[in-house]
Amino acid sequence: MDVERLRAATPGCQDKVYLAAPGTALQSAGTHAAVRRHLAREIELGGYNAQFDEAEVFDQERAALAALLGAEQDHVALAESGTHAWWRLWGALDLRDGDRVVVSAVDYLGTVLPPLQRGVSVDVLPVGPDGVPDEDIAAEIFPGARAVVVCQAASHVGAVLDVDAVAVLRGALAPEAWFVVDVCQSAGQVSVDLAGWGADAVFGTGRKWLRGPRGTGFLAVGDRVLALTPTPLDTNTGMLIDGVAHPAAGIQRFEPFEASWAAHAGLSCAVRELLAEGPNAVHDRIDTLNEGMRRRLADLPGLAVLDQARNAGGIVTFVHRERAAAEVVAIARDAGIVLGMTSPHPAPYDDRLSEPVVRAGAHVYNTDEELDRLADLLAAI
């Protein structure tokens, strides 16, 4: 991988060490140009005409996402965020008060709230230190569950779930139960394979490991979900036939008309750049860099690294034994190093976090020298 070329095409990494990819990764200059081009069309032609004129760009985006996610192009809906994509899917699933859903121990709060609000109970599938789900507990809780909704990469610690193993355990579910994977923190840093897993849907976000702009997300579905009717429908996702509400044909039933199409023009570019670079090469580089970061930080006596033992992926979380996470982030920022933070709040079923922690993640544009700079700084405070 030509890191110098990638860095030269990433304006945000020129004057600082940017290690906050788990929040929002740095966009490439090409992605930024695609957003600006669309905005210029909006100024010139109005937003609707700009959207219709660039229809091909959004088809390219759906095709690129489909290739990345192991889905079919006409089974990919664009969305405003990972959350909105999940809401549209959840609104189509026929789970009711009294039903039961299985989530993984690293699932995200925003994923479990809609089921709980509907009176659906949640059983938690424990995940071992290597990302492998607990088979014995799965054998107990899968039978009778109406859906399994697992998070491939946690947002609060480095932890990548072995989704292939969940797909195997799925045999214990009733055949009509749904299998959904949250790929918000994984798409772009770990392989996602809707068809290979035999999953019913994956939902994700654009601004993290895909290096897209904010306000972008996606939903990719299998045939069973494509036949469902999302609730509520709107003017784009539904229609009225003889006074009866029907879903729009095909994947349109899951896609908004009103969204930031400029932002999606950016995500279209970002995902195509990722495919051109080679997703496996990108995944390997992210993994190597973050393993390197974890190794450097684990050697520092003043820090405790919280990530799982193996298969931790691109997110590195740690606490400083004497300084609060916010203080560490502020000191690093003053030294030209951008880190992020997270807290126990988004991870209701994982007790590894009891206080806010520093969250870092290197992406393809980072270097070993930058990781040395981070380690030197943290050793000195």
Ligand SMILES: Cc1ncc(COP(=O)(O)O)c(C=O)c1O
């Ligand atoms: C694991 C996980 N799932 C879901 C989401 C929600 O995505 P979005 O913020 O795009 O709605 C996030 C966001 O941080 C996340 O980390």
